[in-house]
Amino acid sequence: MRIKQKKENLDPKQKSIFLCPKMKSMQKKNYISLSTQNIIIVIVALSFAVSVAACVSDFQAPPQVTKEDYARAERFLGWNVSRYILNGEVTYEWIGESDRFWYLRQTDNGKEFVIVDAATAQRQPAFDHEKLAQALAQALGEDVDPKDLPFERFVFVDNERAIEVQVDTMRWHCVLGGMCREAEIRHIRRGDLVSPDGKWAAFNKGNDIWIRSMEDGAEKALTRDGEPYYGYGVATGWSQWKVRLFGSDELVAPVAIWSPDSKKLLTEKVDERDVLDLHYLQHVPEDGSVRPQLYSVRSAMPDDAHRPSVEVVVFDITRGKRTDIPLRGQSLIGSDRVWWDTDGGQVFILPQEKGEKTLRLLAIDSVTGAVKQLIEESGKTFVEAGALYWEKPDIRFLSSGEIIWYSERSNWGHLYLYDRKGKLSNQITSGNWKVREIVRVDEKKRRIYFTAGGRERGEDPYQLHLYVVNLDGSGLSLLTPEDADHEIRPNSFSPSGEYFVETYSRPDLPPVTLLRAHEGKIISTLEKADISALTAGGFQMPEPFSVLAADGKTKIYGNIFRPSTFDPKRIYPIIDVIYPGPASIVTNKTFMGALYGWVRPQCLAEIGFIVITIDGRGSPLRSKSFHDVSYNPLLYSGTPEDHIAGIRQLAKRYPYMDIDRVGIHGRSAGGYSSARAILAYPDFYKVAVSTNGIQDQLGAAPAGWHPASDGLYPGDKWDEQANASLAGNLKGKLLLAVGELDANVHPAHTMQLIDALIKATRDFDLLLLPNRTHFLDDESPYYIRKRWDYFVRHLLGAEPPAGYEVQGPDKVK
Secondary structure (H helix, E strand, C coil), rough: CEEEEEEHCCHHHHHHHCCCCCHHHHHHHCCCCCCCHHHHHHHHHHHHHHHHHHHHHHCCCCCCCHHHHHHHHHCCCCHHHHHCCEECCCCEECCCCCCEEEEEECCCEEEEEEEEEEECEEEECCCCCCHHHHHHHHHHCCCCCCCCCCHHHHHHEEECCEEEEEEECCCEEEEEECCEEECCCCCCCCCCEECCCEEEEEEEEEEEEEEECCCCCEEEEECCCCCCCEECCCCCCCHHHHHCCCCCCCCCCEEECCCCCCEEEEEEEECCCCCEEEEEECCCCCCCCCCCCEEEEEEECCCCCCCCCCEEEEHHHHHHHEEEEEECCCCCCCCEEEECCCCCCCECCCEEEEEHHEEEEEEEECCCCCCCEEEEEEEECCCCCCCCCCCCCCCCCCCCCCEEEEEEECCCEEEEEEECCCCCCHHHHHHCEEEEEEEEEEEECEEEEEEEEEECCCCCCCEEEEEEECCCCCCCCEECCCCCEECCCCEEHHHHHHHEEEEEEEECCCEEEEEEEECCCCCEEEEEEEEEHHHHCCCCCCEEEEECCCCCCCCCEEEECCCCCHHHHEEEEEEEEECCCCCCCCCCCHHHHHCCCCCCCCHHHHCEEEEEEECCCCCCCCCHHHHHHHCCCCCCCCCCCHHHHHHHHHHCCCEEEEEEEEEEEEEHHHHHHHHHHHCCCCCCCEEEEEEEECCCHHHHCCCCCCHHHCCCCCCCCHHHHHHHHHHHHHEEEEEEEEEEECCCCCCCCHHHHHHHHHHCCCCCEEEEEEECCCCHHCCCHHHHEEEEEEEEHHHHCCCCCCCCCCCCCCCCC
């Protein structure tokens, strides 16, 4: 006969014995074969006894989670980074138009500002820190530590004889070696949008847009016909709600863009008259009243008949002329999809198309209002203007009128050169790799500097490198060859273009900040990050890994995080931290991002888990076909099947990973995916924490969180993607956490899933946080602790330390 004993029915102590390394063969077979013949019975009994005896020596008692474990986890909260890592992120600025820059250097004793001459690599203090501290102390009326000056940035003025700094809300002018006084500032008011030449400020008065002379304060109305929900330069109701939530003055700057010559102002007339209201209820008003406060904002959902639409208007300030542009659509100002040419003669727009299957580049004559299409590209799925949807399009206009255009028409993101009439001249880059960002264009030498990933053999394809290539496609050169992710910032290059500053790192390689010549030669190592405070308290480097996707052939990538107290002889539960795309990835490729990025996987690892992040098919930054997996419907984004396949491979690779105890956590889109995972794969995922999850894409406001899948689901696909449709599948432990004032994902998402779970008579847990928004990891230490507690209790099988208080940023010195 066969006696089959399932591990799922064992209590934690029995399971810890069953999972001891010396009984892996029994774990795989999952049964004990017996024979009716005595000799076989004896042999099996003896064999079993020997295995049990061996296992007893390795017996793994239920883990004890202590306050010390939680304290170690706190080290990896974002606001604690400067306590444990020095020079992980270096702040720097080039000085004027020179090839000199200053940077902020962190030391064991504090911080200091250093000036570097890029041509000679010579460095010196930016100023006398002692004298500046004395001058600031006298101005502020309080002590100032010269090794911890109360600012992170400064600006040289008066031919570098003085600096201006911001201390709290005040700006100070400090003569080097002399006194500090309040800086003379222009009379800029809240809500002002100041012109590039500093002579004008545009602002909203009610639902109209006005301008004010910065010289004499004279005001002039540009419009007078604005009305409620149909105003000029006003933010949409959803955007205004976010401003109110985060404590900003409601007099926000108008939604507008000045021309480079300060003569014209581009703005939008926003029509929300037929848009439906979205309601929020504040149960604990901050004024102390007991009556709940209702807030209503205009905000559309994907299947609504009416959405906000805008009319584009150009005002010529000098001539007093208004030009109405014959375009209607969604607001684009502020999304980097609208910009002026250098002389203010034209405006260029990339209209947002429903489904994102077509990308058009339009040129608008700012005088006549005439609209001309320069380039159009269409496809069956996403047609995007850059590597990541929410970042600045990789499109540049040259003074010659030529256009650098980004396209994935070859299945990989590359650059193409068009002439001023919109005719293709040549392809600039090519190959099975992806351009990520245009950094700099040297028009005189007709060269373009850009970052890309996937070109260097044997490397993680997400790692960024800097390259240069001629506009005709010749002379491609790698400038940053180290096997790492290279951070190139918008201000990396010197004004002359002869030098640049960069930082390279990996999840398992601390940051190194370098000064290089434009051709890539290293001039100076500015700083190497000091992580000794981390290692002194115990620290396991994250491990980048690759596995195969569920299709058995596509390589996918991620990071593994282990506790500082890691013991390979123990068996650890696994937590999958997920964010599905299609607009972002979850696995950070830099050291600082991997440890201190917004998903903070190392925190969970520290309290007794193996934590992984992984980017499955459907996420961005790979080939177009890789990304297209998530195109309509979003339920396939990030492919949970890929996560499961990857975790199974890792568990075979590392025997200390317990494939029978897998949890998952995500927020926002990741909140959708974590709930989806435990509902769609209840036999694999045993515990889930879903935070502020978009539980139903149909309820996403404002009008969908990614336009490529906004409103394109046919018929019953909307029902299929909603997590409520799978509520009856829940077997494990599910915590739903939500901030009641979440402007990104309305709390109704969570409530509607709760309703489905109740109707299905399923048990779940809810954490509703009053007066909290979308960013619970930054707003609520209580939520952080409750999430840790949930995984400790239900996945680790232990009791968390009672009454532990996570120290928020307001309590950290």
